[in-house]
Amino acid sequence: MPPDAGTAAPDAAPRAAAALAVRIAWLASPRTVLLLAAAALVGAAAPVAVTWLTRGVIDQIVAGGAIGPLVTLATGLALAGVATATLPQLDQFLQAELNRGASLVAIDRLHGSVGRLTGMVRFEQPAFLDRLQVAVMSEQGPAEIVAGGLGAARSMLALAGFLVSLVLISPVMAIVVVVAAIPVLFAELALSRRRACMTFTISPVERRELFYRDLLLRANAAKETRLFGIAGFLQRRMLTERRKADRARRAVDRRELFVQGGLALLGAVVAGGGLVWAVRASRQGELSIGDVALFIGATAGVQSALATAIGQFTLLHQKFLIFDHFRAVVTGPTDLPIAAHPRPVPPLREGIELRDVWFRYTPDAPWALRGVTLTIPVGRATALVGRNGSGKSTLIKLLCRFYDPERGAVYWDGIDLRQLDPASLRKRVTAVFQDFVEYDLTAAENIGLGDVTAIDDDDRIRTAAQQAGIDDELAGLPAGYQTLLSRIFMTEADREDPTTGVVLSGGQWQRLAVARAFMRDGRDLMILDEPSSGLDAEAEYRIHAGLQRHRAGRTSVLISHRLGSIRNADAIVVLDDGAVVEEGTHADLMNAGGTYAHLFTLQATGYLDDQVDQFDNRATAEAAS
Ligand SMILES: Nc1ncnc2c1ncn2[C@@H]1O[C@H](COP(=O)(O)OP(=O)(O)OP(=O)(O)O)[C@@H](O)[C@H]1O
Numbered sequence: 323m324p325p326d327a328g329t330a331a332p333d334a335a336p337r338a339a340a341a342l343a344v345r346i347a348w349l350a351s352p353r354t355v356l357l358l359a360a361a362a363l364v365g366a367a368a369p370v371a372v373t374w375l376t377r378g379v380i381d382q383i384v385a386g387g388a389i390g391p392l393v394t395l396a397t398g399l400a401l402a403g404v405a406t407a408t409l410p411q412l413d414q415f416l417q418a419e420l421n422r423g424a425s426l427v428a429i430d431r432l433h434g435s436v437g438r439l440t441g442m443v444r445f446e447q448p449a450f451l452d453r454l455q456v457a458v459m460s461e462q463g464p465a466e467i468v469a470g471g472l473g474a475a476r477s478m479l480a481l482a483g484f485l486v487s488l489v490l491i492s493p494v495m496a497i498v499v500v501v502a503a504i505p506v507l508f509a510e511l512a513l514s515r516r517r518a519c520m521t522f523t524i525s526p527v528e529r530r531e532l533f534y535r536d537l538l539l540r541a542n543a544a545k546e547t548r549l550f551g552i553a554g555f556l557q558r559r560m561l562t563e564r565r566k567a568d569r570a571r572r573a574v575d576r577r578e579l580f581v582q583g584g585l586a587l588l589g590a591v592v593a594g595g596g597l598v599w600a601v602r603a604s605r606q607g608e609l610s611i612g613d614v615a616l617f618i619g620a621t622a623g624v625q626s627a628l629a630t631a632i633g634q635f636t637l638l639h640q641k642f643l644i645f646d647h648f649r650a651v652v653t654g655p656t657d658l659p660i661a662a663h664p665r666p667v668p669p670l671r672e673g674i675e676l677r678d679v680w681f682r683y684t685p686d687a688p689w690a691l692r693g694v695t696l697t698i699p700v701g702r703a704t705a706l707v708g709r710n711g712s713g714k715s716t717l718i719k720l721l722c723r724f725y726d727p728e729r730g731a732v733y734w735d736g737i738d739l740r741q742l743d744p745a746s747l748r749k750r751v752t753a754v755f756q757d758f759v760e761y762d763l764t765a766a767e768n769i770g771l772g773d774v775t776a777i778d779d780d781d782r783i784r785t786a787a788q789q790a791g792i793d794d795e796l797a798g799l800p801a802g803y804q805t806l807l808s809r810i811f812m813t814e815a816d817r818e819d820p821t822t823g824v825v826l827s828g829g830q831w832q833r834l835a836v837a838r839a840f841m842r843d844g845r846d847l848m849i850l851d852e853p854s855s856g857l858d859a860e861a862e863y864r865i866h867a868g869l870q871r872h873r874a875g876r877t878s879v880l881i882s883h884r885l886g887s888i889r890n891a892d893a894i895v896v897l898d899d900g901a902v903v904e905e906g907t908h909a910d911l912m913n914a915g916g917t918y919a920h921l922f923t924l925q926a927t928g929y930l931d932d933q934v935d936q937f938d939n940r941a942t943a944e945a946a947s
Contacts, residue, residue, distance in 0.1 A: 336642035339649045343467035343642075346431070350423030355468060358416045361409055362476040368405045370483030373619035375399040381612035421465035428461045428648065435652040440744040442724040443657040446683060452525035456647040463645035470638045477631035484623035491609070491617045495596045499621065502592045503628045506585045510636035513578055518643035520574050524567045531567065534560035589625050596621050658726055664743035667750050670846040670877060671735055673699040674721060678730035681720060690716040692900040693730070698847075703878045705888035707918060708897035714881045715756060717897070718849050721879065723747055752842035753849035756881075758835035760826075762808035765796045768834050772841025782841065789872060790837035791864045792830060799824055807834075829857045836865060840872070848878040854887060862887070885922045894918060 347355055378395045436454070444450040488496040534556050537543045547553045600617045603609045609617065674697070681691040691713045698704045698721075706714040719725055720732055723739045732739045739747065752772070761768050769786050770777035783803065787793040799805035806823040826834065836853050850869065854862040866887045869880075882888050889908040896904035896911070896918045904916050911918040 335649065336639065336646055338653075339642045339646040340467060340471075340638075342649050342652075343464040343645055344471075346427050346464040347420060347424045347468040350427045350464070351420055354416055354420045354423065358413070358420065358469065358472050361413050361416065362472040363479070364405055365409045365413070366476040366479030366483065368402045368409070369480055369623060370487065371402040372399060372406065373484070373487060373616055373623060375402060376619060377612035377616035379612075380615050381610055384611055417465060417469045420468060421462055424464040424468070425461045428464055431652050432457055432461070432648065435654070439657045440660070440723070441658040441726075442719065448526065451529065452522065453647045453651055455525050455529055456522060456644060457651040460645050460648040463641060463648055467638065467641050467645060470634055470641060474631055474634035474638060477627045477634060481624060481627035481631055484620045484627055487616060487620040488624055491613055491620065492596070492599070495599070495617075495621065496624070498592055498596070499624050499628070502588055503632065505588075506629070507632050507635075509581045509585060510632050511639060513574070513581060514636035514640035515643070516577065517574050518640045520570050521644055522647070524570045527563050527567045527570075531560055531563035534563065589629065593621055593625060658723065658744070659740065660744070661741050664746075665737065665741055667734060667742050667746040670700050670750065673697055673702075673735070673877070674847065675733045675736075676717070676720070676730070677733065679717075679720065679727040679732065680729035681716060681725065681727045683725075689900050691720070691727070694897075694900070694902055695730075696895060696902055696905075698877065698879060699892075700846075700877050701875050702892040703876075703880060703890075705880045705882070705891035705894045706897060707882070707885060707888065707894060707921070712897040713900040714897055715851055716900075718753070718851060718879060718881070721847070721849065722751055722753065750846040751849065752839045752845040752847070754832075754835050754839045754851060754853045755849075756851040756855075758832070758838075760807070760831050762806070764804050764806050765799060765834070766803040768807055769837045769841055772838035776841065782843075783837075786837040786840035786843070787834075789840045789868050790833045791861060791868055792833040792837055795830060796834075829861055832857060833861065833865065836869075846877060848872075848876060850878065851881045852883065853880075854882065854884065885918075885925050889922075 375395055375398050379392065379399060382392045382395060439445075485496055485500070488499070538547065538553060538556055538560065547556065597618065600609060600614050604611065604614045676694050676696045679691050679694045680689060682689045694713075694717065696717075706717060708714055720727060723732070723742075723744050726740060734742060734747070761771065763771075765787075766780065766783050767777060769783045770779070772786065773782075776782050780803070784793060787796055787803075796803055796805075807826055808823050832853065832855070836850075839848065839850070839853075853869065854865050857865060862884070869878075870890060880888055880891060888894060892907070893905065894908060894911055895902055896916070898917060904911055904914065904918055906914070908922075912922065913919075
């Protein structure tokens with residue numbers, strides 16, 4: 323059974339997420355972080371200074387004091403004003419700069435971690451995919467968290483400054499303002515938790531919306547969506563998912579509206595009450611006019627700094643919770659257990675052996691392989707055949723160790739694959755998968771990716787293409803092997819120029835995938851999962867002749883529903899419902915008259931008219947009886 327550790331939501335660790343975010347930001351640009359911190363310090367001091375300088379100026383004017391100190395105070399006020407006016411722009415620039423650098427580091431970390439997942443297990447787990455989607459959206463998290471943290475620190479410093487000012491004028495008022503802020507803090511924290519939770523819970527809905535949107539916009543789905551007239555149907559489904567997500571967002575927005583509206587009202591009542599008191603105190607001579615100005619500025623300053631600090635803390639808390647999904651992905655365990663001291667994979671000398679292998683994709687899924695015991699001898703061609711869903715592709719995924727068996731084991735010259743280094747194992751394997759990738763790159767790159775160390779080696783690329791029978795076609799493209807095999811990167815100006823990109827046919831792509839596998843020449847094991855399913859008869863014949871030549875003396879596993887193409891394999895293994903039901907050469911299996919003989923005869927019959935008639939008659943008779 324595939325392990326599921328690390329996919330279930332782990333206990334959120336917002337502190338660890340915050341620490342990781344700060345580490346990433348610091349790694350990206352320590353200078354920008356320091357500049358932002360300096361800006362935060364000045365940003366905190368400036369408004370407090372403005373309030374005190376304003377009080378001094380007013381009191382000097384009212385008292386008719388000397389011009390010198392008044393000018394000094396006014397100059398200070400002007401400088402503080404300049405700092406207050408220009409800091410937001412500088413702050414914005416620094417934040418954007420930090421964002422660029424830290425996002426780059428975050429993207430690199432995230433993709434590095436996903437790339438280090440050795441198997442396919444995680445990609446089949448919805449919980450991991452949800453987490454990954456949130457993690458991908460969190461690339462700006464480090465910069466936002468650092469900027470938010472510094473913003474909160476700035477508000478706290480400003481708050482302290484204003485609070486001291488307010489305590490000097492009216493300690494009671496200072497206490498009232500602070501006490502009124504306590505419910506705000508708790509309410510905002512609860513709101514932020516709710517928003518972070520909503521972001522995660524709507525993730526499957528957003529993934530479904532993306533799936534429908536992708537189908538509607540994808541070129542290779544356009545044929546079916548048009549012919550079957552399902553664009554409207556898919557669009558309605560997409561909008562339904564969007565509405566579901568919007569309903570969840572609206573519920574949180576509505577709660578915020580009521581809670582924050584109520585809290586704002588409370589703040590306004592406190593400030594209004596204080597103002598009435600200050601005016602009365604001034605009339606009774608307890609406060610100077612400058613004191614009243616200081617009181618008004620300090621009360622507004624305390625309230626706004628408190629509101630900003632609480633807002634920033636709760637936003638930070640929310641960002642920690644969201645960025646925690648990023649942390650969970652980048653620090654999560656690997657999907658397949660890796661041996662403490664994985665052994666490098668030696669060249670294959672005897673063969674690969676499956677011993678009583680049981681495998682299912684999830685604990686609640688039916689078994690895809692049931693007690694498979696099988697030897698793939700070195701230097702021999704082994705063919706896997708069987709009906710759809712009988713477990714052929716699953717078996718080769720286990721040979722590449724994309725998954726581990728739940729019971730039993732796969733051995734490479736007697737060593738359990740779990741003891742080997744997965745990367746080292748894969749260096750010894752080449753494959754054409756059923757669902758091979760069509761890269762929107764040049765023809766040469768499409769082949770060269772088979773051995774990225776030789777991606778510029780034109781001779782090897784060309785040899786691989788010749789072996790796959792596609793050299794002539796690639797050489798004949800407008801820019802030969804350098805032709806881009808895609809039209810998706812074209813600009814409007816390129817549209818008429820055929821050399822900027824061409825579209826290959828399905829069969830051509832398939833031969834290109836075979837060439838890519840040939841690029842990894844000299845590997846110990848070659849896996850071919852339906853390498854010729856999309857080819858015309860002649861291309862199929864040529865590719866199988868080429869593969870046969872190439873396979874000679876090498877270890878290969880070949881899957882094909884066209885039984886004629888595997889009849890020359892050294893051994894044919896028939897799978898049925900995840901179990902090996904027959905094994906032998908073509909002649910052995912035909913003599914045995916079992917599943918293979920039945921399937922082979924059925925296919926061969928299709929190519930011979932008189933036998934087709936007999937077959938049809940027999941089928942009609944069978945149907946009638
Ligand atoms: N990624 C997956 N997640 C869950 N179940 C899967 C997955 N891939 C295959 N299966 C299931 O495992 C069983 C074996 O599938 P597999 O693809 O190995 O069959 P196959 O013999 O290669 O079929 P085909 O001839 O159609 O390619 C099937 O029941 C299939 O539904």
